[in-house]
Amino acid sequence: MPATSYLRRLCACLALGLLVGCRPEPAKPLDQQLYVWQRQWRPAHEQALAESRADFSTLRVLALQAQPQAGWSRALVDLSRLKADGRPVIAVVRLDGQLPALDLDVARTQIGQMLADWQAAGLNPSGLEIDHDSASARLAGYTDFLLKLREQLPPGLKLSITALPAWLDSPQLPALLRAVDSSVLQVHAVSNPRLGLFDPVQARKWAERWSHVTERPFYLALPAYGMALLPDTGGVPLVESETPLNRGGERRELLADPQQLADLGHQLRDKPPAHLAGLIWFRLPLPGDRRAWSLTTLAAVARGDALSGRWLVELSSQDGLYDISLVNVGNLDQALPPRVELSAEQCDGVDGLSGYTLQALPQHLVFNRQSSARVAAGGRRALGWARCIRIDQGAWHVYP
Structure with a gap:
C-alpha cells in the first residue's frame, strides 16, 4: 500500500475516533x-x-x-x-x-x-x-x-x-x-x-x-x-x-x-x-x-410510549338478541363518546345502558350519551341491547 494512501486512512480513522469520542453521552434513564x-x-x-x-x-x-x-x-x-x-x-x-x-x-x-x-x-x-x-x-x-x-x-x-x-x-x-x-x-x-x-x-x-x-x-x-x-x-x-x-x-x-x-x-x-x-x-x-x-x-x-385511544364496538347475539358493548382497545383512558351509530335492520326492541339512550331508526341504531364517565384502557362498557334481524358488525361509527 502506498505511504500516502496509508496516511489518509490513518488520518480518517483518527478523525472518526475523535468525533465518536466527542459525542455527548446519552442521558441516563429516569x-x-x-x-x-x-x-x-x-x-x-x-x-x-x-x-x-x-x-x-x-x-x-x-x-x-x-x-x-x-x-x-x-x-x-x-x-x-x-x-x-x-x-x-x-x-x-x-x-x-x-x-x-x-x-x-x-x-x-x-x-x-x-x-x-x-x-x-x-x-x-x-x-x-x-x-x-x-x-x-x-x-x-x-x-x-x-x-x-x-x-x-x-x-x-x-x-x-x-x-x-x-x-x-x-x-x-x-x-x-x-x-x-x-x-x-x-x-x-x-x-x-x-x-x-x-x-x-x-x-x-x-x-x-x-x-x-x-x-x-x-x-x-x-x-x-x-x-x-x-x-x-x-x-x-x-x-x-x-x-x-x-x-x-x-x-x-x-x-x-x-x-x-x-x-x-x-x-x-x-x-x-x-x-x-x-x-x-x-x-x-x-x-x-x-x-x-x-x-x-x-x-x-x-x-414514554406513544399514547392512543381507540374504540371498538363488539356484538354478541343469540336468536336475534344483540348485546352491544364499547371497548377501549388503546393504551389511553378515554371519556365515553357522545354518540355511537350502528347499521341495523328491522329492530323491534331496543334499550340503552350505562348512561346511554338508544334510538332505533329505519337503518341505524343511535346511542346518545346522557352522563359522562371514563373507560380505562382495555376496559369495556355495555351500550345496550337490541332485537334485530341483522346488525352489521363492521358498520359502526363513534363520534367524535
Missing part, C-alpha cells in the same frame, strides 16, 4: 417509582403490584400519619404481600401541615415502633420519607426536627422529604436539603385548586429552580389521578380525591392529562435538570378508583 397511598390494603393490591413490577423500580408506601384531631394512625399495610413483591420499599410518614408543632419524642417513638414492626415481618425498608407541608416560616424548626430524627434512625436508612415549590423563596431551604439524603418535589395540587391540578410548564420551571438549590438527588412527584372540587359555604372549595366526601353538591372534576405528563417526561429525559434522579407517580391504581389513571395508561406514560 428512575420510575410509585406511591402506594391506600390507607387500608385490599386483596386487589396483589394483582396491581404484580402488574406494576416491570415499569416501576421502587414503592413508596404510606405507612403512618399524624393529624391534628385524630392523632397518630397506621396505614393497614399488608406487610407479607409487600415483602413478597420484592422491590425496594420506602416507608412514608405523613405529618399534616396543620399540626401546631412537631413533637420529636412522639414522632421518634411512633416511627421507631413502625419500623420495628415492619422488620419483625421480614421487611427492611431502604428509606424513610417524611411528608410534611410545612409553612415556609417554620422551615428552620422543621430542619432541626429532621436533624434530630436522623440521629435516631437505624444506620444506613436513607432519609428523604416531600417538598413544596413554595419553599423555593426561603433562605432556609439549602440547610433543609442538606439535612436529608434526597428530596421529592411535589408539583401537583400545590396551588389554588381553582387554578387546576397540574401545570406542566410551571412544573418544569420549579424543577429547574430546585436543581440550582439542591446539591443532592431529587425526584419529581407527578399526578396520575383526578380530583373534584365541591363548593363550600365559606367560599373555599373542598377537594375530593381518593376518599369520597359525605357532602352533596355539584362536583367540578379535574384530571391530570396523560398526554401533558407524557410530553413533560420526554422533555425531562432529553434535558434533565441537574440532580434529577427520577419520577414518582401518585398513585398505584386499584379497581374502583375512578379518579386514578388505569395502570395501562400510567405505565405507558412512564415508559
Whole structure:
C-alpha cells in the first residue's frame, strides 16, 4: 500500500475516533417509582403490584400519619404481600401541615415502633420519607426536627422529604436539603385548586429552580389521578380525591392529562435538570378508583410510549338478541363518546345502558350519551341491547 494512501486512512480513522469520542453521552434513564397511598390494603393490591413490577423500580408506601384531631394512625399495610413483591420499599410518614408543632419524642417513638414492626415481618425498608407541608416560616424548626430524627434512625436508612415549590423563596431551604439524603418535589395540587391540578410548564420551571438549590438527588412527584372540587359555604372549595366526601353538591372534576405528563417526561429525559434522579407517580391504581389513571395508561406514560385511544364496538347475539358493548382497545383512558351509530335492520326492541339512550331508526341504531364517565384502557362498557334481524358488525361509527 502506498505511504500516502496509508496516511489518509490513518488520518480518517483518527478523525472518526475523535468525533465518536466527542459525542455527548446519552442521558441516563429516569428512575420510575410509585406511591402506594391506600390507607387500608385490599386483596386487589396483589394483582396491581404484580402488574406494576416491570415499569416501576421502587414503592413508596404510606405507612403512618399524624393529624391534628385524630392523632397518630397506621396505614393497614399488608406487610407479607409487600415483602413478597420484592422491590425496594420506602416507608412514608405523613405529618399534616396543620399540626401546631412537631413533637420529636412522639414522632421518634411512633416511627421507631413502625419500623420495628415492619422488620419483625421480614421487611427492611431502604428509606424513610417524611411528608410534611410545612409553612415556609417554620422551615428552620422543621430542619432541626429532621436533624434530630436522623440521629435516631437505624444506620444506613436513607432519609428523604416531600417538598413544596413554595419553599423555593426561603433562605432556609439549602440547610433543609442538606439535612436529608434526597428530596421529592411535589408539583401537583400545590396551588389554588381553582387554578387546576397540574401545570406542566410551571412544573418544569420549579424543577429547574430546585436543581440550582439542591446539591443532592431529587425526584419529581407527578399526578396520575383526578380530583373534584365541591363548593363550600365559606367560599373555599373542598377537594375530593381518593376518599369520597359525605357532602352533596355539584362536583367540578379535574384530571391530570396523560398526554401533558407524557410530553413533560420526554422533555425531562432529553434535558434533565441537574440532580434529577427520577419520577414518582401518585398513585398505584386499584379497581374502583375512578379518579386514578388505569395502570395501562400510567405505565405507558412512564415508559414514554406513544399514547392512543381507540374504540371498538363488539356484538354478541343469540336468536336475534344483540348485546352491544364499547371497548377501549388503546393504551389511553378515554371519556365515553357522545354518540355511537350502528347499521341495523328491522329492530323491534331496543334499550340503552350505562348512561346511554338508544334510538332505533329505519337503518341505524343511535346511542346518545346522557352522563359522562371514563373507560380505562382495555376496559369495556355495555351500550345496550337490541332485537334485530341483522346488525352489521363492521358498520359502526363513534363520534367524535
